[in-house]
Amino acid sequence: MNKGKKFEKMFKDSCEKTPNVTVIRFRDSAKWLKGKKSFFTPDNICDIQLYANGMLYLLELKSTEGSNISFNPKKPYEKPLNPNTKVMIKHNQVKNLMKFAEKRSVIPGFIINFREKKLKKIEYQDETYMIHINDFIKFAKESDKSSINRDDCKKIGIPIASKKKKVNFEYDITYLINISPKIFIDIGYMDKNEIDRIAKWLHSLIK
Numbered sequence: 001m002n003k004g005k006k007f008e009k010m011f012k013d014s015c016e017k018t019p020n021v022t023v024i025r026f027r028d029s030a031k032w033l034k035g036k037k038s039f040f041t042p043d044n045i046c047d048i049q050l051y052a053n054g055m056l057y058l059l060e061l062k063s064t065e066g067s068n069i070s071f072n073p074k075k076p077y078e079k080p081l082n083p084n085t086k087v088m089i090k091h092n093q094v095k096n097l098m099k100f101a102e103k104r105s106v107i108p109g110f111i112i113n114f115r116e117k118k119l120k121k122i123e124y125q126d127e128t129y130m131i132h133i134n135d136f137i138k139f140a141k142e143s144d145k146s147s148i149n150r151d152d153c154k155k156i157g158i159p160i161a162s163k164k165k166k167v168n169f170e171y172d173i174t175y176l177i178n179i180s181p182k183i184f185i186d187i188g189y190m191d192k193n194e195i196d197r198i199a200k201w202l203h204s205l206i207k
Contacts, residue, residue, distance in 0.1 A: 007063035007113050008047055014171040015050055021173060022051040045096050046108070052177040054198070056106045059130070060093050063113040068147035076140045087146075097133040104194050107180060108133045112157065114150050124150075126169055129157030130176055134189055158183065 001009070008025060015023035026044040050057040062069050071089035072080045077098060079091050089110070097108040109132040117124040127150055131139075135156045139148065158180055161172040184190050 003065070003115065004061075004063045007115070008061050010169050011061060011111060011113075011171055012048060013168075015048070015173050017170070018052075018173040018177075020052060021177065024049045043092055043096060045100075046093070048111075050173075050177075052173075053181065054105060054195075054202075055177070055181055057177075057180075058097060058100055058106065058108040059111050060089075060097060060109075061111045061113070062088055063115060064088065065115045065117055067114075068149040069112055070147040071140060073144065073146040074141055076137070094133070094136070098137070101133050101189070104191060105198065107184060107190075110136060111160070112148070112153055114153075126162050126164070127153070128160040128162060128171060129153040130160060130180065131157040132184060132189060 012023055012025045015021050025048050026046070046058045047061045048057075048059045050059060069089060070087045071094070072078060072085075072087055072091060076087075076089060077091050077094040080087060097110075100106045100108040109130055111128065111130055113128045114124065114126070116126040131148075131153065136148075139145075139152065139156055143152070145152075158176060160176055162169045163172075164170075181190070181195075185192050185195065
């Protein structure tokens, strides 16, 4: 198992340990032969689907030991013009999340993890952030950057604390699911009146 997949598993395990959270981790799709040379792979919407507190989270997970996560600048939802350009955040992953940005009670975004790293003069801690797809698109368009680093994530993301358990990490999912709905309602990414209507309807069912 590579380190990126290991992070996905640790994040999913953390979700499963969190009360009142339902999580599904999608398996990578198999490649299918099309013709004699080309392959195609059916896309999953994202890596993980998480349901908590009446909210559905669609999350694409990215993890690196490097200093940044790369994407196609300005238009991360389009393929790079140079077909040889490799980026960590693929255009189809961005497009998949964008489809759900205006759906009620849905929170689509990236979970970006910078793994712990020890250099000669400095030691980097494990850091993880949740970034709403709308904030990511805004960052990509306004920053003129082709990657996002730790400091960028601190500015636009929600931090997810972690604790090291021997060799694995455990992530604080409770903080994420408790604080993120209010943040995105206040920003205007979610309709407050619609959520209030749903809450009243659910409450009416138990009267």
